[in-house]
Amino acid sequence: MTAIEIRNLAKSFGPVRAVDDVSFTVEAGTVTGYLGPNGAGKTTTLRSLLGLVTPDAGEALVNGQRYASLAHPLNEVGAVLEATSFHPGRTARNHLRIMCTAAGLPATRADEALEQVGLADAAGKRVGGFSLGMRQRLALGGALLGNPKIYILDEPANGLDPAGIQWLRGFLRHLAHDQGAAVLVSSHVLAEVEQTVDNVVIIAKGRLVRQGTLAELTQNGESAVRVRTTADFAPALEEAGARVEKVEPGLLRVYGLEAETIGQLALDHKVLLTEVAHERSDLQKVFLELTGEPVAAEAAQ
Amino acid sequence: MTALIRAELQKLFTTRIWWAMLIVMLLLVGLNLFFIIAFAGDTPQNGAAPGLPGLEDPSWLQMALSVGSSGTIFTMILGIIMMTSEYRYQTITGTFLTTPRRGRVIAAKLGAGVLVGLLFAVVALVVVGVVAVTAVLIAGGEVSFTESRVPQIAIGVVASLALYAMFGIGLGALIRNQIAALIGGIVWAYVIESIFAAIPALQGVGKWLPGGGTQALMSIDIDTGLGESQLLPAWGGALLLVGYAVLFAVVANLTTTKRDIT
Numbered sequence: 001m002t003a004i005e006i007r008n009l010a011k012s013f014g015p016v017r018a019v020d021d022v023s024f025t026v027e028a029g030t031v032t033g034y035l036g037p038n039g040a041g042k043t044t045t046l047r048s049l050l051g052l053v054t055p056d057a058g059e060a061l062v063n064g065q066r067y068a069s070l071a072h073p074l075n076e077v078g079a080v081l082e083a084t085s086f087h088p089g090r091t092a093r094n095h096l097r098i099m100c101t102a103a104g105l106p107a108t109r110a111d112e113a114l115e116q117v118g119l120a121d122a123a124g125k126r127v128g129g130f131s132l133g134m135r136q137r138l139a140l141g142g143a144l145l146g147n148p149k150i151y152i153l154d155e156p157a158n159g160l161d162p163a164g165i166q167w168l169r170g171f172l173r174h175l176a177h178d179q180g181a182a183v184l185v186s187s188h189v190l191a192e193v194e195q196t197v198d199n200v201v202i203i204a205k206g207r208l209v210r211q212g213t214l215a216e217l218t219q220n221g222e223s224a225v226r227v228r229t230t231a232d233f234a235p236a237l238e239e240a241g242a243r244v245e246k247v248e249p250g251l252l253r254v255y256g257l258e259a260e261t262i263g264q265l266a267l268d269h270k271v272l273l274t275e276v277a278h279e280r281s282d283l284q285k286v287f288l289e290l291t292g293e294p295v296a297a298e299a300a301q
Numbered sequence: 302m303t304a305l306i307r308a309e310l311q312k313l314f315t316t317r318i319w320w321a322m323l324i325v326m327l328l329l330v331g332l333n334l335f336f337i338i339a340f341a342g343d344t345p346q347n348g349a350a351p352g353l354p355g356l357e358d359p360s361w362l363q364m365a366l367s368v369g370s371s372g373t374i375f376t377m378i379l380g381i382i383m384m385t386s387e388y389r390y391q392t393i394t395g396t397f398l399t400t401p402r403r404g405r406v407i408a409a410k411l412g413a414g415v416l417v418g419l420l421f422a423v424v425a426l427v428v429v430g431v432v433a434v435t436a437v438l439i440a441g442g443e444v445s446f447t448e449s450r451v452p453q454i455a456i457g458v459v460a461s462l463a464l465y466a467m468f469g470i471g472l473g474a475l476i477r478n479q480i481a482a483l484i485g486g487i488v489w490a491y492v493i494e495s496i497f498a499a500i501p502a503l504q505g506v507g508k509w510l511p512g513g514g515t516q517a518l519m520s521i522d523i524d525t526g527l528g529e530s531q532l533l534p535a536w537g538g539a540l541l542l543v544g545y546a547v548l549f550a551v552v553a554n555l556t557t558t559k560r561d562i563t
């Protein structure tokens with residue numbers, strides 16, 4: 001059974017089409033990154049999945065069911081939402097204990113979960129005094145209480161320090177790859193999830209623009225090799241089957257040949273190459289192209 | 302459901318507002334009690350209206366015990382806070398994630414509210430009882446807990462505090478904004494109710510309001526000079542209060558609680 005299934009989901013807020021006919025699935029044992037710029041509709045999708053927002057059309061299912069019809073939701077789905085809020089006067093431990101009580105879980109799970117997210121020392125402190133990162137960890141602790149097999153996380157890295165982000169990456173991979181959980185994690189920064197996710201779903205202005213594995217996404221942009229030489233090297237390259245683009249005098253962009261082949265070719269033709277470099281199709285660039293953002297980063301370079 | 306009610310009680314008792322409310326309630330009850338002890342047996346100069354009964358008069362004890370019902374405003378406030386603080390601090394998200402069937406959350410809160418109201422009522426009655434009985438004994442009067450409607454008034458206090466907590470929860474579910482719900486509840490209890498209770502022409506309507514329900518529950522028809530007020534029977538008053546709470550909760554369940562949590 002598909003762990004998470006979103007089928008033709010649509011939701012409008014007044015005139016704003018927050019989510020427009022989005023469909024994708026997340027299988028057990030994988031981490032899927034749900035990417036899109038601000039206001040793309042990520043949060044709205046995830047909240048629909050969790051029964052907090054009623055979609056206008058389509059379905060959002062976990063384990064084949066609507067979240068609201070799950071008998072023991074915390075045992076099936078762990079969720080961390082953006083700007084998760086806590087009562088400032090309540091301690092971290094009490095916050096989780098209340099969830100345990102309501103969900104029929106043993107109260108000891110609260111301390112275990114706090115231990116897991118590295119908050120054991122702050123268990124007895126009021127949440128009002130917590131930093132953003134500590135709140136984020138506490139929210140993650142709440143998601144772990146019922147040992148679920150599905151995780152839905154909305155920008156969980158928000159507010160985490162570099163060590164925290166590192167830890168989170170490892171933790172999400174562990175949940176998916178070692179424990180077989182299905183993890184859906186949203187972010188508007190591709191680089192943040194690049195090292196964690198197996199699959200990517202990209203949304204922009206409420207519409208799904210691309211979905212596939214991380215590798216497929218990078219293949220989208222053709223990879224090229226930059227070759228700098230003063231010699232007239234292009235005919236030889238073209239003869240070998242490459243497509244050559246003359247970027248500027250002395251600089252070629254070669255498609256369809258590996259750097260090693262090019263080097264061999266240069267040796268055979270006794271051509272001096274002053275530079276041979278892979279032009280890796282930058283993931284962030286692909287992302288920006290797909291989401292239709294002005295490519296400000298590139299212009300600045 | 303008992304698990305959900307326990308969770309709701311845990312929510313209340315892991316924050317500080319409840320004992321602040323309890324202390325303020327006891328202060329107000331104490332103040333009331335001080336005045337009716339101080340002015341016991343006083344007859345106003347003009348003699349038009351009968352004053353407070355004397356300490357030896359059995360009806361004084363009734364009156365003293367009924368002071369406990371001034372706690373209704375605090376259990377109502379607590380009920381409003383129990384509901385609206387979920388929206389104020391957005392903890393409602395987590396609550397609905399844990400219990401996606403939203404109607405059950407409201408029902409559990411109503412159940413927890415009743416228990417909290419009972420607790421407050423018992424504390425108020427114990428304090429009032431100890432002070433009042435001491436005052437009566439010092440004045441040389443006799444105390445009988447079975448006579449003179451003492452049990453009925455005690456039950457009335459307990460029921461009205463519990464029902465007002467429910468009332469507050471229903472109101473809070475309907476008006477999710479904490480400040481608005483608190484202002485609404487307090488204005489209602491102190492301004493509108495007292496207008497309806499005080500003006501004889503409006504008493505026919507007033508008896509159908511929550512305050513009229515409380516009064517009916519206590520059946521304190523001590524003549525205040527404005528004539529007998531037309532109250533419902535005690536059971537009718539109780540039903541009326543439950544009715545309001547359930548009505549609010551049901552309306553809230555059909556409207557506000559259905560809304561998107563974004």
Ligand SMILES: Nc1ncnc2c1ncn2[C@@H]1O[C@H](COP(=O)(O)OP(=O)(O)OP(=O)(O)O)[C@@H](O)[C@H]1O
Nearest residue numbers: 013016018037038039040041042043044045188563
């Ligand atoms: N409650 C709401 N009322 C009105 N409009 C809303 C509401 N919630 C979201 N929107 C709109 O829906 C669109 C999608 O918002 P959403 O929060 O889902 O985006 P997002 O991808 O999570 O963005 P971010 O990266 O900033 O978190 C936005 O245009 C937003 O303004």
Ligand SMILES: [Mg+2]
Nearest residue numbers: 042043044082
């Ligand atoms: Mg968002």
